[in-house]
Amino acid sequence: MSSLQVGLAVAGGLILGGVIAYNTWNTRRNEPRQAEPEPDQAPPRRPAAPSPAAPAPARDDDSGFGPSARLEPAFDPDFDDRTPPTFATTSTLALTPLHDRTPGLDALIDVIVPLHLYGHQVSGDAVLAALPVTRRVGSKPLAVEGREEVIDPWEHPTPGARYQYLQAGVQLANRTGALNEIEYSEFVMKIQALADALGATPEFGDMLHEVARARELDQFASQHDAQLGFVLRARHAAWSPGYVHQHAGRLGFVPGVIPGRMVLPSPLEGMPPVLSLFFDAQAALADDPARTALREVSLSLDVPQVPRGLEPFARLREVAEALARSMDGVITDDTGKPLQPQVIDAIGADLVHLYTTLESHDLAAGSPQARRLFS
Numbered sequence: 001m002s003s004l005q006v007g008l009a010v011a012g013g014l015i016l017g018g019v020i021a022y023n024t025w026n027t028r029r030n031e032p033r034q035a036e037p038e039p040d041q042a043p044p045r046r047p048a049a050p051s052p053a054a055p056a057p058a059r060d061d062d063s064g065f066g067p068s069a070r071l072e073p074a075f076d077p078d079f080d081d082r083t084p085p086t087f088a089t090t091s092t093l094a095l096t097p098l099h100d101r102t103p104g105l106d107a108l109i110d111v112i113v114p115l116h117l118y119g120h121q122v123s124g125d126a127v128l129a130a131l132p133v134t135r136r137v138g139s140k141p142l143a144v145e146g147r148e149e150v151i152d153p154w155e156h157p158t159p160g161a162r163y164q165y166l167q168a169g170v171q172l173a174n175r176t177g178a179l180n181e182i183e184y185s186e187f188v189m190k191i192q193a194l195a196d197a198l199g200a201t202p203e204f205g206d207m208l209h210e211v212a213r214a215r216e217l218d219q220f221a222s223q224h225d226a227q228l229g230f231v232l233r234a235r236h237a238a239w240s241p242g243y244v245h246q247h248a249g250r251l252g253f254v255p256g257v258i259p260g261r262m263v264l265p266s267p268l269e270g271m272p273p274v275l276s277l278f279f280d281a282q283a284a285l286a287d288d289p290a291r292t293a294l295r296e297v298s299l300s301l302d303v304p305q306v307p308r309g310l311e312p313f314a315r316l317r318e319v320a321e322a323l324a325r326s327m328d329g330v331i332t333d334d335t336g337k338p339l340q341p342q343v344i345d346a347i348g349a350d351l352v353h354l355y356t357t358l359e360s361h362d363l364a365a366g367s368p369q370a371r372r373l374f375s
Helices: 003-030 124-130 183-200 206-221 241-249 312-327 341-360 368-372
Strands: 110-115 140-147 165-171 228-236 262-265 275-278 294-304 330-332
Touching: 110 183, 110 206, 110 294, 124 140, 124 183, 140 183, 228 312, 241 262, 241 312, 262 330, 275 312, 294 312, 312 330, 312 341
Parallel strands: none
Antiparallel strands: 110 165, 140 165, 228 294, 228 330, 262 275, 275 294
8 A cells, every 4th residue: 555545544534533523522512401410419428337446326216317417518519600699679568468458359450240138148158059150251250259247358258158248240351351242241141140049139330331441441451561571592502401490490490380381489478470481391391301402491570460579570680690691591582682781771660660650550560450450
């Protein structure tokens, strides 16, 4: 074999090796990032055998720990980089209920119809038995409430109770639109059947007046509804669902009911989550999620559903920035355009005005009335 052939063979081998190395590097670079083992998930170390000169310590029980046993926390060198941000709030509103108004029917957002009993009482069991099978009128919720005395608060019918006063109502508007004539007529039919079964007389208002109120409320709600969202896109390597779960979990998120959804729970009992995080549901349901690549996740804030005192927009921004740092991502809008800090500042300023407007109309964000109207 001539020196030329040897040279060509060596060059070909080097080129082939380079191509293989490049493809291997490129494949590794494009693999989705995986969740890191947490300190408490490290493989357990095999305990050392006791020295013959020193007897094994006595145990008080079968738990495996002696009377002076201590569990030492595992050292994590990356702990500082993974410390979740603190969402401090200076408002006491975040720690207490927003309103004293009852969460039931409200003349601001409901059509309310008194059901006159003219002195006789009805049992809660009878009311429950006579309620319509479907507690909705079209797309609007329907409710019936009762109370024993005038000074008592209205409540949903309960077994064993006895009521002298009853009222029924249907919501004027929600995110599906305003109550219309057909829905109002259906409401009248259902409540009339309920009243006949209980020996009550309903006092219906004028349909055209109530429908006009519904349209006015719906117009206001449409102009002052806000559902903010940031998109976090991967700069380089994609993410696996487990990687997203791990980093979001460190910030307080927990898995939601829907696959591909995580939520940041509210500190107030019974309230909707403060923030939601979404990614491709198919990736969450994949046979091998570790091999599923995610290029983006979405963070959202349903403004009217979350009390202002919890500073939800500040949390949204801090969470987005924390995830962008830890996951090597960039914060963008729905179109993929990066969001600059000054743009985010402007959104926050507009949000302050929106909160003030809602509060001036007795529809403060996070209140029962606002949560019902913007649902």
